[in-house]
Amino acid sequence: MNDTPRKTTVTLEDLLRVKRAEQPPVEFWADFERGMRAKQLAAIVEPRPWWAPFIRVGARIARYQLPVGATAILAITLFTLREYQPVNSNPVFESTVTEMGNHVVPMPVASKLDVALVMPAATSPVVAAAEPAPTAAASGSRTVQPVPSAATAVGAVSHVAMVNAELSSARYMADKMADNLAAAQASDSNLDQMLGHSLRTMDNLPPRSEPLAQISVPGESRLYRLLGGSVQSVSVGSGDSALRLNAQAARHLTERRISESDVISRLAVGGNRLTVKF
Amino acid sequence: MDAVKSLGKSLVASPERQLEANSDLAIVRRVQEGDVAAFDQLVLKYRGRVYGVVYNMTSNREDASDLTQDAFIKSFQSINRFQGQSAFFTWLYRIAVNSTLTHLRKNRLRTFFSFEKINEDDKVSAEVIAALTDNTGADQETFARELQEKLNEAMQKLSIRHRTVITLFEIDGLGHQEIAEIMNCSVGTVRSRLHYAKQLLQAELQPYIRR
Numbered sequence: 001m002n003d004t005p006r007k008t009t010v011t012l013e014d015l016l017r018v019k020r021a022e023q024p025p026v027e028f029w030a031d032f033e034r035g036m037r038a039k040q041l042a043a044i045v046e047p048r049p050w051w052a053p054f055i056r057v058g059a060r061i062a063r064y065q066l067p068v069g070a071t072a073i074l075a076i077t078l079f080t081l082r083e084y085q086p087v088n089s090n091p092v093f094e095s096t097v098t099e100m101g102n103h104v105v106p107m108p109v110a111s112k113l114d115v116a117l118v119m120p121a122a123t124s125p126v127v128a129a130a131e132p133a134p135t136a137a138a139s140g141s142r143t144v145q146p147v148p149s150a151a152t153a154v155g156a157v158s159h160v161a162m163v164n165a166e167l168s169s170a171r172y173m174a175d176k177m178a179d180n181l182a183a184a185q186a187s188d189s190n191l192d193q194m195l196g197h198s199l200r201t202m203d204n205l206p207p208r209s210e211p212l213a214q215i216s217v218p219g220e221s222r223l224y225r226l227l228g229g230s231v232q233s234v235s236v237g238s239g240d241s242a243l244r245l246n247a248q249a250a251r252h253l254t255e256r257r258i259s260e261s262d263v264i265s266r267l268a269v270g271g272n273r274l275t276v277k278f
Numbered sequence: 279m280d281a282v283k284s285l286g287k288s289l290v291a292s293p294e295r296q297l298e299a300n301s302d303l304a305i306v307r308r309v310q311e312g313d314v315a316a317f318d319q320l321v322l323k324y325r326g327r328v329y330g331v332v333y334n335m336t337s338n339r340e341d342a343s344d345l346t347q348d349a350f351i352k353s354f355q356s357i358n359r360f361q362g363q364s365a366f367f368t369w370l371y372r373i374a375v376n377s378t379l380t381h382l383r384k385n386r387l388r389t390f391f392s393f394e395k396i397n398e399d400d401k402v403s404a405e406v407i408a409a410l411t412d413n414t415g416a417d418q419e420t421f422a423r424e425l426q427e428k429l430n431e432a433m434q435k436l437s438i439r440h441r442t443v444i445t446l447f448e449i450d451g452l453g454h455q456e457i458a459e460i461m462n463c464s465v466g467t468v469r470s471r472l473h474y475a476k477q478l479l480q481a482e483l484q485p486y487i488r489r
Contacts, residue, residue, distance in 0.1 A: 010486065010488040014402065015429060018406050018425060019433070019448075020330070020403075021396045023395075024329065032325065032346070036321065036350060039351050040354060
């Protein structure tokens with residue numbers, strides 16, 4: 001090493017040449033050859049797995065993953081946009097038709113329940129027919145303006161058609177508001193009738209009275225029956241039968257006291273005697 | 279098919295490489311026809327270079343040995359699919375580099391270094407070591423080992439792709455076009471990676487660079 005000519009500059013390439021000089025010794029290759037031979041024989045003997053061809057096919061398909069994936073995403077996006085495209089830019093009014101007498105009134109859904117609540121079922125049947133465009137809902141005296149249906153709005157709608165649709169829609173809304181007002185007035189009259197009927201019914205009710213006043217005093221026989229025990233013992237206080245009953249009651253009382261508790265009372269009743277122990 | 283073959287051959291850099299590729303193709307044809315022993319010629323011819331590439335990518339001699347063997351085995355198993363559209367050594371290098379990249383990605387967190395000795399007969403490396411130890415008076419063998427460790431550390435700090443490019447270009451001496459074929463990327467990408475890798479190495483090995 002010392003005999004080598006002097007080199008003054010050292011560049012990165014020179015340093016990497018040092019890296020290139022890192023080489024295995026000769027004996028390394030003998031081991032390498034032996035290992036290589038063993039692996040080669042193992043590779044020849046070892047059967048290839050059944051799924052090996054599929055890996056090759058998968059590797060070929062893998063190069064088309066990006067374009068196929070991008071196409072699929074694009075197709076799904078277009079399909080989704082097409083499916084969820086808004087049907088109509090104009091508001092679609094869901095209306096119900098309420099028949100009041102010979103008058104067919106289209107009403108908004110929100111007011112349907114109110115009218116149904118105030119109207120008697122027998123006198124004014126509510127026909128809840130959800131029609132997106134009540135074009136044929138016309139009575140003898142009134143013609144309801146048609147609302148542009150969903151079919152006409154799908155696709156390309158020209159500007160003129162849209163303006164006409166908006167005008168007709170506004171006219172239709174005005175008619176509906178007038179009809180709703182009439183229906184509300186009619187319902188008010190019905191409400192008045194109902195309220196008057198209920199007030200009259202309340203007038204026919206009996207006069208209000210205090211609850212305690214309504215409780216009747218029980219009769220004498222019932223009173224005696226309820227207080228039979230005590231009254232009996234009191235009422236039979238005189239005579240032999242009364243004495244016998246009194247003695248029985250006293251005995252019964254004494255026996256019960258003795259059996260119920262071990263405490264001996266200072267009072268004792270025996271025959272006609274009453275013993276008091278001090 | 280002929281046009282593709284001629285295109286593949288035109289990508290080979292020099293006339294020497296062209297001759298080499300032709301001779302390799304002849305050996306490959308023999309192997310494809312059933313002369314299995316002919317494959318040993320290819321192993322003997324390329325084992326050092328393939329090992330060098332893999333070793334400089336992994337900085338581990340045991341891994342490099344296994345990966346080189348695996349690359350030859352894979353090429354042997356797939357030799358019937360080799361159609362001569364590129365040079366055999368390019369194909370073999372591609373197998374080796376891809377196997378090494380897979381290995382490095384799998385064992386990204388497990389890095390053990392085991393170095394080969396610097397060949398003392400290599401004149402350029404001897405000159406470099408002498409120049410670096412001229413004024414310091416350090417022992418050349420000790421300094422060579424230290425320099426080797428620093429070089430490998432700097433290489434391992436590069437990303438796998440940058441390391442591969444710098445190994446194939448600076449250490450194995452392949453051209454941009456050949457590296458592009460092996461790494462399946464454009465020549466511009468190779469140049470870009472090479473430039474970036476050199477910048478990083480320059481920064482890492484600045485204490486050893488004398489201008």
